[in-house]
Amino acid sequence: MRSRLRHRCQQWQARLHLPLTLLSVYYAYMLEYRAELLLWALSGSLPIILMGVWTQAAQGGQFGLSAIEFARYFLAVFLTRQLTVVWVAWEFEKEVVQGKLSPRLLQPLDPVWHHVAGHLSERLARIPFTLGLVGLFFLLYPQAIWFPGWTHLLSFGLAVILAFALRFLIQYTFALLSFWIERAVAIEQFWFLFYLFLSGMIAPLELFPPAVRTVVLWTPFPYLIHFPAALLIGMPVDIRQGLLAFAGWGSFFWILNRWLWRRGLKQYSGMGA
């Protein structure tokens, strides 16, 4: 019995060896950029600026949300953005165009896992800066302090993981177009425009005209920001539709991603290498 348990433990250790090594090395890599981490965290403070705009607006008009609700919503948006920021398109494009993908293709590991580990490690390294900024916000705006409750925190955590996974998958799919075009990042930048307006980053979905909101809820955008943010502050959301959207859009981009990967490798010429 004990030897079987030990055997199981060893098996798990062996399975976790690679992911843990990748995470620990990339975490060390990210910590090399500690000054930059603070700047990166600050660069995502658009929701905080919009919060100021909307709380002011809420004091002078009828928007269906109070100033405090706006403040909490945009704080939740800020947190969601911090936890789901993705840059794989820029990195992957560079790898393809400069032939840096070649050494990674020669290893028995899909190169995407290096990017996944890099993103997850950066998230871990960024958390102290993000929490510091949240603390600063509460210090300046104590009326907005609230504890969302464990259920909301847990559902927010799960929704953020799904939102990050979907955002990463979508951007990585665009990045794969680097096999055919020199600047695949341009597609991501075009997509970002829709993401900015339709995800709930500029304004909560509750303020959209009902017809527009119905249409937008069939796109992947609101599930990348609005859905987790709303779960955190306890705004009503359709969880079933949310999970269906993650499953549907996730499957679509997964199939497209694998197809582009296989076609792309045939196209790859290892430029500059």
Added chain:
Amino acid sequence: MAIVEVEHLSKIYSVALKEPGLAGTLRHFWHRQFRDIVAVQDVSFQIEAGEVVGFLGPNGAGKTTTLKMLTGLIHPSAGSVHVAGYVPFRRSHPFLAKITLVMGQKQQLLWDLPALDSLRINAAVYGLSDAVFHDRLAELGEMLSLGEKLTQPVRKLSLGERMKMELLAALLHRPQVLFLDEPTLGLDVNAQVSVREFLQQYNQRYGATVLLTSHYMADITALCERVLLIHHGQLIYDGSLDGLLDRFAPYRAVQLDLAQVPGDEARLRQQLATYGELERLEGNRVQLLVQREALTAIVSRILTELAVADLTVTDPPIEDVIGRVFQTGVVTGGPPA
């Protein structure tokens, strides 16, 4: 059985064409034109396990493209490749565990971290246990004299140290087949020698097969008994280094120290030209290239007709021979030996 088998391999790239100037730029924007470039054409060869083979050719001859096809980085346009029994472009994990490619101009180590961290990733990717990883690290680190450099950030290493570290990273999983593309590029003479010695030692210790490209002939002469010569994408020679000289250098270099230098240099030059191709005349020192079959007769003529203090006959330097081959295109159309 051959570990590398290449049959009628070809690769054709499609390249966008653009004329210079604004008009060319606008035309390129609206109506892109492409042209097919044949990088490798109908190349066939085999390499036995444990062989060290030099792959020579001028820039753009198709060496790197061939290496990329052999390692599975790019798909061939035609023909077939098998390495260690696998089709490379399928990139199966057992195949990738058996090969490595070292590119002198490319690096796989994380720039801002000590090399040891990148090596830990490599060890985990290839499923090496901690004990095996540390054993190999100690062994390769010693062979490459890298001991204390492992914990220094890669960006702080010298070019030579970085190249050696890249070699260590590429060989940690103990591959059977090594593809090396300019592994000594840009290194100083000492670093070149130590990389060369390491490769020799590695080949002897593990019986690894090596296919090596280099612009430094010293790498080739030190490591390879067999060479493949590629020119304009076609294989023009496959055989021993000595055979290369016999085939492409049907002449010998004759150096003379003249006891007396005649006053009329123009006349002397005329006379020397009757023996062979005059390469150099500086003071009393002369260098001639003489056809091999006429060598004995020419040497006895020289000894009779000129006052010679010293005479030496040597093979021309291999760099010169290969340089001549590529420059003059002597071999186009000639079947590989």
